[in-house]
Amino acid sequence: MTYPFWMPCLVVHGGAGEPPMTERAERQAAVERGLECGWRAMERGAMEAVLAAVRQLEDEPSLNAAVGACLNRDGEIELDAALMEGGELNVGAVGAVKDVRHPVDLARAVMEDGSHVLLTGEGASRFARQRGVETCDPEVFMTDRQLRNWWEAGDTVGAVAFDDRGRTAVAVSTGGTYRKWPGRLGDSPLAGAGFYAEDGMGVACGTGVGEGFMRLCLCHLAVMEMGHGMPAPEVASKAVDHLARRVGGSGGVILIDAKGVPAAACNTSFMSWAKRVG
């Protein structure tokens, strides 16, 4: 079978928010490393590219995912992650996991199993152990910086990809919001809110305080707008305007439209992101 050739594209972000100026260069450098890892995997398709990118970002202590994730009000880390492929609309997601080394790997195992879309908490950890997904001591995720700052957050890491067959995929991972209530889930493990992909329409990933994305189903809305012909840069800027105006939300989005055109926008003072096309 022959496929039409498309120009591959990968967009990666390391979160939108108001981090101290002193941390911004470090976060951008972390995102560039994620982009490199993802791009190296692009020859194996959009899904492998977003997984490789987000796995790397989960290891970056300056970003709010896995190692370096923000703490909840009990001083613990609870991690959310998800991924979606735009062909069959398969989704795997996990929420509030404490001991899974790479939450995006567990999201993949949930997606590949196919019985469920979203697993949370202890049940998700049990599923990880049953499937041979690496678990760890939660201390692995703690850094001096988190313990010092108890950090502002609501940011996320994520990646969207469009491969040379026009296939779309998205992956996302986060520690959620600073001082969140234990058990709180944000937009990141919720399809349509924090991420969405549909081949022939586009792919989107959000970052910021998740409650606004959840109330608006913002990433689904963005993909539908791209699918109905609105250019990706216009969708990105309208999405973050809508977030601010309609629900007072803050954050950013990264997108790729159905022709492989990337875009990004935020309504915060900073979002670390990077893209590669070609």
Ligand code: GLY
């Ligand atoms: N966007 C990350 C969260 O609100 O959990």
